Amino acid sequence: MATITVSASDTAAAMDEIFQKLGDDAMILETANRNGKIEMVATNDAAQRVKVRPSKVAKKAPAFTELFDQKLVQEPIEDMPQGDANITADFALKALAKSQSEDQSSPSDMAAMRKDMAMLKSMLTGMMITDENGLSEKLGHSTTIKLRQAGFSPEVVNELQHAFEGQTYEKARLSFMNELARQLIRPNTEDLFEARLICVVGSSGSGKTTLATKIAAHCKETGIANNMILGTVTSERQAGDTIKDHARLMNMPSVDFPLAELPIRVKETSRRMIMDVSAQPDQAVAAIRKATAALDPARVAVVQAIPGGSSSVMIAHQCALYKQLSPTIALTKLDECEATPPELCSLLTHGNGIGLLTGTKSIVGGIAIATDAILAQYLKENC
Incomplete structure (x- = not known):
């Protein structure tokens, strides 16, 4: 009689080695998992209990979902939940553990369970979870x-x-x-050009100053309005000269004043005001809401500039800042970077509808009204 101990990466390899060394009469005495490997003690003494079969002639392993049916569900299990047509994997594992700990379990049952558990482990080792x-x-x-x-x-x-x-x-x-x-499209976008006060909001660098100028140019070019003021409102009196330069080129007056004066200034003139709002979001929202109350909600329009290359996280964050104003979204800088599927999905989930499309160049004729056909074509070509 010979007794040997083998160590292998899995059960099948260990059984093959035992079969090669001890032949057809090999019997398993003990199986253990040590340091990530399967360790088996075997003998060729016929008095021992479990006959080893070489893995190359072993029957095909049952599918993962069949193992519990074969070994556990075939026989009634004490304390199994009543009314369940199918035993859950969690309950089956608990039942298996319980049966292994019971003294009355026969040696052959214990060996069969160990074999099934080894097979399950082998299957789980080969499984992959992926997106x-x-x-x-x-x-x-x-x-x-x-x-x-x-x-x-x-x-x-x-x-x-x-x-x-x-x-x-x-x-x-x-x-x-x-x-x-x-x-994605905001309906009736053209209505915003009829507003008495058009406020352009957005983060620094989003292109809102250029966008305000393009809106003014569009109104003048299409004859919607000629009596307009192009200007900037800021939380501090530090407006740049860009708006003034653009207004001078289009032969229209320009203004800049503190944000707090917006509700007063809009009532003091009959001209259409197109304002670049440069302030913290909470301050901008409060001032625009006061101006809306001073005029009439139907006479105030808010446009939010969002660069085409903004990430989906940035879009969600920016939309949340101005959500109370329900702004029309203007995708800017589309000639520099395109909007990809994640960004468009974020605009659908968090935005209030895309109304304007524009790039960084060409003030005159540089703005387009977003329509189903235009955006659908853009999606088909770029997504």
Whole structure:
């Protein structure tokens, strides 16, 4: 009689080594997991209990979801929850642990359970948890997965699923883009040009000064209004000269004054005022709300400048700052950087609708009214 101890990376390798050394009569005496490896003690004494079979002739391992059915669900288990058609994996593991600790368990049952647990461990070792970016083309063939792989958020894809469900991918993609464009657009954007007071807000460097100038140029070019004032309001009296220079080029008056004076100044003139608001968001919101109360909500429009290359996190943050004013979103600097799916999804989730599209160049004719068709075409070409 010979007794040996082998150590291997998994159960199958250990059993192969035992079979090679002890032959068909090999029996397992003990199995343990030490330092990340399977360690087995075996003998060729026929009095021992578990016969070893070489892994190369072993039957095909059952699927992961079948193991509990084979060993646990076939026989009634004491204390199993009543009324459950399927035993949960959590309960099965607890039942397995309990059965291993019971003295009345037969040696053959214990050995079979150890074998099943070793098999489960082997299967779990090979399992991988991944997001949609880790799926192969074969596994990720659905439209939903492909849209998420393109960068669109799960929330937006699920929300718009009704628009493409049941279609082939190419048709579904076009349907999704069209529906996304429709929901991103702010309706009746043209109405903002009729407002008596147009306030342009946004973070520093977002292009709001240029945007205010372009709005004034659009009003003058299209004949909407000629009697206009282009100006800047600031929390401190430190306005730059950019607005003044632009106003001089378009032959219109310019002003700059403290933010606190906005509600008074707007009532003192009959001219249309297009103002670049340079102040902290909370101060800007408070002043614009006072000016709105002094005039009439229908006569005040707020435009928020958001650069096309802003991250989705930045967009969510910026939209939250001016949410109370329900501003029309103007995507600026689109000739420098494009808006990608994550940013557009953030605009849909957090914004109040895209109304204007513009770049950094060409003051005259440099602004476009956002429409379903324009935005859908942009999405199809860039997303």
